[in-house]
Amino acid sequence: MKxxxxxxxxxxxxxxxxxxxxxxxxxxxxxxxxxxxxGKTEDFTIGNGGNIVNTAFIVAPQGVIVIDSGPSLRYxxxxxxxxxxxxxxxxxxxxxxxxxxxxxxxxxxxxDVPIGALAETRQGIVSEGNAFAENLFRMSGDWMKGTEVxxxxxxxxxxxxxxxxxxxxxxxxxxxxxxxxxxxxxxxGVMFAGDLVFNGxxxxxxxxxxxxxxxxLDRLETLVRDEGVRxxxxxxxxxxxxxxxxxxxxxxxxxxxxxxxxxxRAGLDMNDVLARxxxxxxxxxxxxxxxxxxSVGHLFPAIxxxxxxxxx
Amino acid sequence: MKYPLTIAAIALxxxxxxxxxxxLKDNGDPLDSARWADMEKTFLAGAPVLFDPRVKVIAPSxxxxxxxxPVTVDATALASIVEVVVFADFNPIVQVLRFFxxxxxxxxxxxxxxxxxxxxxxAVRTADGVWHVGGTWVNTVGGGCTAPSAAAxxxxxxxxxxxxxxxxxxxxxxxxxxxLRIVHPMDTGLVAGTPAFHIEEINFTDAAGKRLMRVxxxxxxxxxxxxxxxxxxxxxxxxxxxxxxxxxxFQASIAx
Ligand SMILES: [Zn+2]
Numbered sequence: 001m002k003x004x005x006x007x008x009x010x011x012x013x014x015x016x017x018x019x020x021x022x023x024x025x026x027x028x029x030x031x032x033x034x035x036x037x038x039g040k041t042e043d044f045t046i047g048n049g050g051n052i053v054n055t056a057f058i059v060a061p062q063g064v065i066v067i068d069s070g071p072s073l074r075y076x077x078x079x080x081x082x083x084x085x086x087x088x089x090x091x092x093x094x095x096x097x098x099x100x101x102x103x104x105x106x107x108x109x110x111x112d113v114p115i116g117a118l119a120e121t122r123q124g125i126v127s128e129g130n131a132f133a134e135n136l137f138r139m140s141g142d143w144m145k146g147t148e149v150x151x152x153x154x155x156x157x158x159x160x161x162x163x164x165x166x167x168x169x170x171x172x173x174x175x176x177x178x179x180x181x182x183x184x185x186x187x188x189g190v191m192f193a194g195d196l197v198f199n200g201x202x203x204x205x206x207x208x209x210x211x212x213x214x215x216x217l218d219r220l221e222t223l224v225r226d227e228g229v230r231x232x233x234x235x236x237x238x239x240x241x242x243x244x245x246x247x248x249x250x251x252x253x254x255x256x257x258x259x260x261x262x263x264x265r266a267g268l269d270m271n272d273v274l275a276r277x278x279x280x281x282x283x284x285x286x287x288x289x290x291x292x293x294x295s296v297g298h299l300f301p302a303i304x305x306x307x308x309x310x311x312x
Numbered sequence: 313m314k315y316p317l318t319i320a321a322i323a324l325x326x327x328x329x330x331x332x333x334x335x336l337k338d339n340g341d342p343l344d345s346a347r348w349a350d351m352e353k354t355f356l357a358g359a360p361v362l363f364d365p366r367v368k369v370i371a372p373s374x375x376x377x378x379x380x381x382p383v384t385v386d387a388t389a390l391a392s393i394v395e396v397v398v399f400a401d402f403n404p405i406v407q408v409l410r411f412f413x414x415x416x417x418x419x420x421x422x423x424x425x426x427x428x429x430x431x432x433x434x435a436v437r438t439a440d441g442v443w444h445v446g447g448t449w450v451n452t453v454g455g456g457c458t459a460p461s462a463a464a465x466x467x468x469x470x471x472x473x474x475x476x477x478x479x480x481x482x483x484x485x486x487x488x489x490x491x492l493r494i495v496h497p498m499d500t501g502l503v504a505g506t507p508a509f510h511i512e513e514i515n516f517t518d519a520a521g522k523r524l525m526r527v528x529x530x531x532x533x534x535x536x537x538x539x540x541x542x543x544x545x546x547x548x549x550x551x552x553x554x555x556x557x558x559x560x561x562f563q564a565s566i567a568x
Pocket of ligand 1: 098100176195204235
């Protein structure tokens with residue numbers, strides 16, 4: 001009986017993939033010499049170890065460019081091993097699109113490589129990185145073992161960047177956070193949109209300025225049209241060949257703010273707003289209920305203030 | 313104390329629907345908090361206590377923003393209410409606020425800073441001297457009470473200190489509702505270098521000067537507090553006046 005029980009335990013542990021801390025990262029080719037690792041459209045859990053984010057790499061003529069490094073040291077290490085299976089060229093640059101922990105906590109595995117980010121992102125990682133990491137230790141457990149904040153070493157700014165024989169177009173936007181970097185790889189036409197774009201998963205808003213975010217989405221849609229973008233890699237969710245996830249993200253943000261404004265004008269208090277059901281179109285969207293609840297906490301106080309102040 | 317409590321519970325149970333009567337307890341904290349005995353001693357000392365499902369405390373089970381956790385206390389199912397005490401067992405400053413409903417129903421919405429996961433409770437004293445206690449657990453990832461207020465980092469708020477904005481709703485599904493926001497840092501005194509600085513008292517009256525509710529507020533109430541009240545009839549403006557612990561006063565009239 002005891003033996004049966006321990007076998008059962010092993011099976012259960014295997015089921016959630018936690019026993020060997022292997023993220024089973026699968027390289028997905030999205031364009032010639034451009035690859036992505038697509039995470040689950042879930043929240044951080046002990047089961048997924050924080051593999052809920054998309055990361056990517058470009059095999060350039062003189063080396064490999066990495067875009068975002070994942071949620072942990074283990075992820076960064078496994079990502080680097082998976083990259084080495086595809087190319088024996090050295091990694092020459094890591095880019096962090098923004099200061100959220102699932103996008104930069106794998107940096108440690110690239111400590112020997114220049115790591116670049118926008119100035120405000122660098123600052124955010126230095127000031128808030130440890131608190132973020134602590135939170136992920138709580139949510140993802142031992143997957144995080146050994147993970148420490150490795151802050152970017154190089155400031156990137158908007159414009160063309162020549163790296164390893166490849167031209168990147170860096171677009172500095174904001175709205176999801178105070179600084180969101182979008183990378184367009186000119187020769188492949190792949191846009192790495194970071195968390196300005198979510199696909200098939202409700203967007204997160206802990207540092208959002210929704211007005212700025214909507215402006216950024218308009219800019220992205222223009223870029224997709226004018227710069228010959230052929231592939232869109234969102235921060236979370238599947239890769240697409242059109243601008244659908246940009247519109248999807250915009251629709252969610254518009255619905256969210258309209259709901260909160262209308263609630264504030266109707267006299268609802270935060271608990272009433274939290275109790276509102278999701279509309280039918282969002283009931284089955286992954287993470288919709290959770291992100292709605294979180295967004296009420298993040299965004300309602302300011303929207304409510306507007307409504308109360310205009311009421312006088 | 314055991315004997316009179318049981319009498320009170322039986323008497324009350326007879327007046328309640330069976331489901332609610334079953335939930336009525338005269339001993340044993342339904343929230344199973346290690347601090348309940350301390351709470352009882354501090355706030356309800358010596359008086360009979362009933363865990364009463366008619367005292368509704370609404371708050372999210374997981375608080376996304378520990379600086380602004382919404383709490384709604386609804387004790388309108390009870391009659392002859394003298395006062396309502398709101399406290400959070402595991403907060404560094406336990407007492408959140410007290411309110412005394414006079415002309416207004418015993419209904420108050422507000423937001424609180426929580427430092428860690430804790431029960432949030434309302435104890436309602438009725439004229440017969442019995443405390444009716446309701447509550448709910450709120451899970452949070454700490455930081456609400458020892459994090460500095462946003463105001464502490466900027467001098468901007470000083471120009472607007474104690475500014476009140478608000479609205480009354482006289483029609484629609486929320487008719488009778490009053491909501492107001494007061495600009496105040498509500499500093500807890502737990503952040504080094506920032507002394508406690510908070511609103512202490514707010515009085516709500518109707519246009520004729522009749523008292524609707526008095527509220528005593530303490531450090532854990534959130535920065536720039538927002539209150540939701542319910543009026544039975546909206547007849548004219550609601551007058552709000554109050555002061556903080558530094559003697560700054562405010563007065564505002566909220567038109568319907
Ligand atoms: Zn993000």
